[in-house]
Amino acid sequence: MSIAENVARVRAQMEAAALACGRDPGQIKLCAATKMNGPEAVRQAIAAGVDCCGENRVQELTAKLRENAYQGAPVHFIGHLQTNKVRQVVGKVDLIQSVDSLRLLRAIDAEAARQGLVQDILLEVNIGGETSKSGFAPEQVLPVVEEAGNFSNICIKGLMAIPPISYKSGENIKFFQKMFQLTVDIKNKITDNVIADYNVIADCLSMGMSGDYPDAIACGSTMIRVGTAIFGARDYAKDPSK
Numbered sequence: 001m002s003i004a005e006n007v008a009r010v011r012a013q014m015e016a017a018a019l020a021c022g023r024d025p026g027q028i029k030l031c032a033a034t035k036m037n038g039p040e041a042v043r044q045a046i047a048a049g050v051d052c053c054g055e056n057r058v059q060e061l062t063a064k065l066r067e068n069a070y071q072g073a074p075v076h077f078i079g080h081l082q083t084n085k086v087r088q089v090v091g092k093v094d095l096i097q098s099v100d101s102l103r104l105l106r107a108i109d110a111e112a113a114r115q116g117l118v119q120d121i122l123l124e125v126n127i128g129g130e131t132s133k134s135g136f137a138p139e140q141v142l143p144v145v146e147e148a149g150n151f152s153n154i155c156i157k158g159l160m161a162i163p164p165i166s167y168k169s170g171e172n173i174k175f176f177q178k179m180f181q182l183t184v185d186i187k188n189k190i191t192d193n194v195i196a197d198y199n200v201i202a203d204c205l206s207m208g209m210s211g212d213y214p215d216a217i218a219c220g221s222t223m224i225r226v227g228t229a230i231f232g233a234r235d236y237a238k239d240p241s242k
C-alpha cells in the first residue's frame with residue numbers, strides 16, 4: 001500500500017470513529033509521526049493531506065528542515081527534548097507536544113524570550129504511571145498549569161499522552177478518559193479565573209497512535225499521532241542513533 005492510500009484509510013477510520021460518537025471529524029487533526037522516515041516519505045504524506053508532521057529527534061528535525069522536507073506544513077516536536085537542545089527546536093516548530101518537566105518548560109520560555117516569540121506547547125502526561133516514560137504525573141498537571149502565568153513566552157495549548165502500548169482495542173480507554181477529564185479540569189479552572197487564560201488555551205488533546213486511535217477519538221482526542229499505519233513498520237536496525 002502506498003503512503004497516499006494509507007493516509008486515505010486512516011482518514012476514513014478517523015471519520016468513522018468521530019461520527020460513531022457524534023463528533024465533527026473536522027475537529028480531529030492527523031499528525032504524521034515521521035521518525036526514521038526520510039524527506040521523500042514525508043513529502044508524500046504531506047501531499048496526501050496529513051495536517052502536520054511530528055518529529056522525535058532534534059537531529060532528524062534539523063536535517064529535514066534543511067532539506068525542506070516539510071514543504072511549509074506545520075511541524076511538531078513529539079520526542080523527549082533535552083534542555084541543552086531547546087535552541088534547535090524553539091521557534092523552529094509550530095508546537096512542542098512533549099514538555100515533560102518544569103525545568104524544560106523554563107528553558108523553553110527563556111529561549112522563546114531570547115528569540116522574542118511565544119512558543120506553543122503541550123504538557124506531556126505520563127498517564128499510565130510507567131517508570132520507563134517521561135511526562136508529568138496526572139496530579140502534577142493542574143499545579144503546573146497554574147504556574148503558567150509566570151511564563152510569558154509560552155502558550156499551553158493542551159495536553160499530550162503516550163499511554164502504555166496497547167495490544168487490543170479498548171485497553172487504553174481508561175487512560176484516554178482520564179486525559180479528557182484533565183483537560184476539562186483545566187478549562188474549569190480557566191472559567192473560574194484560577195488559571196491565567198492569556199497563556200493557557202487547553203483545547204488540544206493529543207492522544208491516539210496507530211494501535212488505538214479510534215478509541216482515543218471516542219474519548220475526545222483532537223489530534224492523533226500516527227506513524228506505522230501511514231509509513232509501515234519502522235526498521236530499527238537502520239536507526240542511525242543506535
Ligand SMILES: *Cc1c(COP(=O)(O)O)cnc(C)c1O
Pocket residue numbers: 033035056078079162209210211225226227228229
Ligand atoms: C512514534 C510515535 C508515534 C506513532 O507511533 P505509531 O504506533 O507508529 O503510530 C506517536 N507519538 C509519539 C510520541 C511517537 O514517538
